[in-house]
Amino acid sequence: MFSKFTSILQHAVEALAPSLPLQEDFVYHWKAITHYYIETSDDKAPVTDTNIPSHLEQMLDILTQEERERESGETGPCMEYLLHHKILETLYTLGKADCPPGMKQQVLSFYTKLLGRIRQPLLPHINVHRPVQKLVRLCGEVLAAPTENEEIQFLCTVCAKLKQDPYLVNFFLENKNKRLEAGKEAGTDQVKDDPSSPDTGQNQNQNSSLEDSASQAPSPAEAKPSSVHNTLPNNDNYNLVSSLLNLTKSPDGRIVVKACEGLMLIVSLPEPAAAKCLTENTELSQLLTDRLGQFYRALPQSMDPLDIETVESVNWGLDVYNLKEDAAAFAGKRALIxxxxxxxxCDQLIKEAHKSAAAVLARAVRERFFVAVMEPQLMQTSEVGILTSTALLNRIIRQVTSEALLQETIYFLLGEETGPETLAGITQHPLRHRLIEHCDHLSDEISIMTLRLFEHLLQKPCQHILQNLVLRCLEERNYSENKQQEEREEREHMENGQPHDAV
Structure with a gap:
């Protein structure tokens, strides 16, 4: 109560006092925060009982006002002060210690608002992307933490900034080998001081000289990300993706949806090094496939094919389902949705992903879900199980729209062979042969459902389907002509073995 009264009194004094230059006002608020830690011995009082949130908000307002009053791209003295005195580094340290309690939330909120409100590029500056990278690491460490909402807002803001300037993603690929080499050259103490410093393509001495000259730089946009990740991508850590993946396991559905949105932004970045790191050094493909398998196994063993086929279209993140309000409810509908x-x-993520990442993710879905989970269901002898799994597969084929995932789905069903059929080919890929046999099954329901499956396959815009199911069977017969162009032209000029103009 006393702290709130103090805050109100402070605002009243500021309103009545003559306005100070922006830089002096900015420095005043920052020193008020640092003096709190010097003068206060009680570190158990929550941060909301202090003036720290008010001072941080005032600092943001000053930075925003300063940018409005200056030309586009020009760095003002308040921003220079923030960068040169490494205020973000200090705030990160306070947030990591969560001192006073609740400080981590305040720091996350400050970072989020700073990156969101300031239009000039801040991430290229070493005194911005380093603490941002460190703060990214803190996100998602504890599930259902009180800071989850601030964490996901911060991560999504960083993702949005990377979407605007994709080359900046190289700042967030931390090279483990380079850090170890720097530790051997400069001593282990230096590595311990900054164990989470990202690779910026500079050694430690260069970094220190860059920090010393930060105030002399006219614009933070002059910094350029490193290209070292193109040469050593296998040793990169993608902490931004790792934190988002951790938050997809949150019990709060809203947090999960926001984390999925952040991943969608990240996978669409056009940087090849980031795409390679995404597939090789993160658990994204494992998340996609494991959760697909988990949801599939939660389905009932027996479902009416008509229910599977007629259930309304589902968009990810919008699968709000109320059993009481559903007039067409059936057993397993919630699990099916x-x-x-x-x-x-998964389909939309692969569609938006970088081409190389999309191919790897789609192949992972094929190997870890289609082959490992669905194929045994399609190859079983139980008629009920065959009917249900075929109906589900039919629905999957109808729903998939991404080119990479569709191709891997087709390879799973038909194989990759394009040459004439052989007995060895049937042995190597028995699923295709089994599905063809199901077209003439003793159960009419299975036959009809399998025929619908092939009907939907043939409607897909994929040459491999026609080649595998139809054209490969005609190549060894006389239905197609494989003669050279010259022979065909000569034949066109002949009639009954004689030229057209022969008498």
Missing amino acids: SFLSWLDY
């Missing part, structure tokens, strides 16, 4: 919703997310 969850499965189709996650399938839609």
Whole structure:
């Protein structure tokens, strides 16, 4: 209560006092925060009982006002002060210690608002992207933490900034080998002081000289990200993706959806090094496939094919389902909607992803979900199980729209062979042969559902389907002509073995 009264009194004094230059006002608020830690011995009082949140908000307002009053791209004295005195580094340290309690939330909120409100590029500056990278590491460490909402807002803001300037993602690829080499050259103490410093393409001495000259730089946009990740991508850590993946396991559905949105932004970045690191050094593909398998196994063993086929279209993140309000409810509908919703997310993610990342993710879905989970269900002898799994596969084929995932789905069903059929080919890929046999199954329901499956396959815009199912069977017969162009032209000029103009 006393702290709130003090805050109100402070605002009243500031309103009545003559306005100070922006830089002096900015420095005043920052020193008020640092003096709190010098003068206060009680570190158990929550941060909301102090003036720290008010001072941080005032600092943000000053930075925003300063940018409005200056020409576009020009760095003002307040921003220079923030960069040169490494205020973000200090705030990161306070947030990591969460001192006073709740400080981590305040720091996350400050970073989020700073990156969101300031239009000039801040991330290229070493005194910005370093503490941002460190703060990214703190996100998602504890599930259901009181800071989850601030964490996901901060991560999504960083993702949005990277989407605007994709080359900046190289600042967030931390090279482990380079850090170890720097530790051997400069001593282990230096590595311990900054164990999470990202690779910026500079050694420690260069970094220190850059920090010393930060105030002399006219614009933070002059810094350029390193290209070292193109040469050593296998040793990069992608902490931004790792933190988002951790938050997808949150019990709060809203946090999960926001984390999925952040991943969608990250995978669409056009940087090849980031795409390679995404697939090789993160658990993204494992998340996609494991959750697909989890939702699939939660489905009932027996479902009416008509229910599977007629359930409404599902978009990921919007699978809100109320059993009481659903007039067309059936057993397993909630589980089916969850499965189709996650399938839609995988499909959209692969569609938006960098081409190389999309191919790897789609192959992972094929190997870890289609082959490992669905194929045994399609190859079983139980008619009920065959019917349900075929109906689900039919629904999957209808729903998939991304080119890479569609191709891997087709390879799973038909194989990759394009040459004439052989007995060895049937042995190597028995699923295709089994599905063809199911077209003439003793159960009419299985036959009809399998025929629908092939009908939907043939409607897909993929040459491999026609080649594998139809054209390869005609190549060894006389239905197609494989003669050279010259022979065909000569034949066109001949009639009954004689030229057209022969008498």
